[in-house]
Amino acid sequence: LAILVVPASTAAQAVQDCAARGVKTLVIITSGFAEIGAEGRLAQERIQAVSRQAGIRVVGPNCMGVMNVRSGLWGTFTGAFDYEAPLPGRVSMVSQSGAFGIYCYMVARQRGLGLSLWVTTGNQVDVDVAECVEFVANDPDTDVIVCYMEGAKDKAKLERALTTARALGKPIVMLKVGRTDVGAAAASSHTASLVGADRVYDAHFRQYGVQRAETFQELVEVAYAGSHGRYPAGRRLGIVTVSGGVGGLMADAAVEQGLEVPPMPEPVQQRLKELIPFAGVRNPV
Numbered sequence: 001l002a003i004l005v006v007p008a009s010t011a012a013q014a015v016q017d018c019a020a021r022g023v024k025t026l027v028i029i030t031s032g033f034a035e036i037g038a039e040g041r042l043a044q045e046r047i048q049a050v051s052r053q054a055g056i057r058v059v060g061p062n063c064m065g066v067m068n069v070r071s072g073l074w075g076t077f078t079g080a081f082d083y084e085a086p087l088p089g090r091v092s093m094v095s096q097s098g099a100f101g102i103y104c105y106m107v108a109r110q111r112g113l114g115l116s117l118w119v120t121t122g123n124q125v126d127v128d129v130a131e132c133v134e135f136v137a138n139d140p141d142t143d144v145i146v147c148y149m150e151g152a153k154d155k156a157k158l159e160r161a162l163t164t165a166r167a168l169g170k171p172i173v174m175l176k177v178g179r180t181d182v183g184a185a186a187a188s189s190h191t192a193s194l195v196g197a198d199r200v201y202d203a204h205f206r207q208y209g210v211q212r213a214e215t216f217q218e219l220v221e222v223a224y225a226g227s228h229g230r231y232p233a234g235r236r237l238g239i240v241t242v243s244g245g246v247g248g249l250m251a252d253a254a255v256e257q258g259l260e261v262p263p264m265p266e267p268v269q270q271r272l273k274e275l276i277p278f279a280g281v282r283n284p285v
Contacts, residue, residue: 008032019054028060063122064098089114092136095148116141134161144226162208239284247284
């Protein structure tokens with residue numbers, strides 16, 4: 001494995017040098033390629049041609065690298081470890097955006113969420129998000145997959161990844177940008193990705209049981225819930241809270257999301273009243 005952190009103008013030569021030395025894997029952190037325009041795209045194509053001819057697998061360019069928390073591989077230049085060391089766990093993260101991937105790692109770490117594998121794919125000259133999702137789905141140390149995606153260029157590869165994860169019972173929590181024209185344009189200038197029609201992705205996610213998060217907070221919280229390996233059997237919800245006001249907010253949010261908040265059975269309500277006479281026992285409790 002070689003990690004390239006060199007100016008874009010010398011990256012192609014560095015890839016050639018690595019090929020001559022028999023390097024099998026490259027993580028190219030260097031930016032300044034297809035995301036900046038035509039000249040950068042040509043430089044990226046040179047890297048792609050050299051690496052393919054040499055049989056080298058490439059992560060990047062324009063990425064933040066990779067981590068294998070369990071084996072201690074830190075192929076990234078992030079300063080996030082200055083605050084807290086990674087916590088081994090059973091959640092793996094795949095992010096097309098490097099900075100988003102690091103931020104996701106930091107928030108997950110603060111939440112007490114342990115990681116197995118972490119990878120940022122950047123411009124995806126070779127290894128892409130779909131391939132990484134399939135890889136972590138097959139990882140015996142991964143139970144939950146967290147993913148940030150801007151766009152996929154290979155429909156069959158993405159479908160194979162989602163099929164693999166579902167067949168193995170590995171839930172995917174996905175944050176997919178590009179819902180609007182402005183968001184799609186931002187993604188294109190970010191990692192030179194092809195975002196595509198959002199409704200097509202939405203349909204695929206529903207078809208393969210992917211939980212699409214609408215916010216960053218939802219992404220981390222759903223992953224945290226899924227990491228415990230216990231999933232609801234239906235849509236009926238019991239709410240327990242120390243606050244009547246919060247209970248009302250939770251009940252509203254639950255119903256708006258299509259959940260049911262039925263009254264507790266009468267014997268349960270009577271028993272709860274015996275335990276705490278001043279409690280509200282219907283549901284929320």
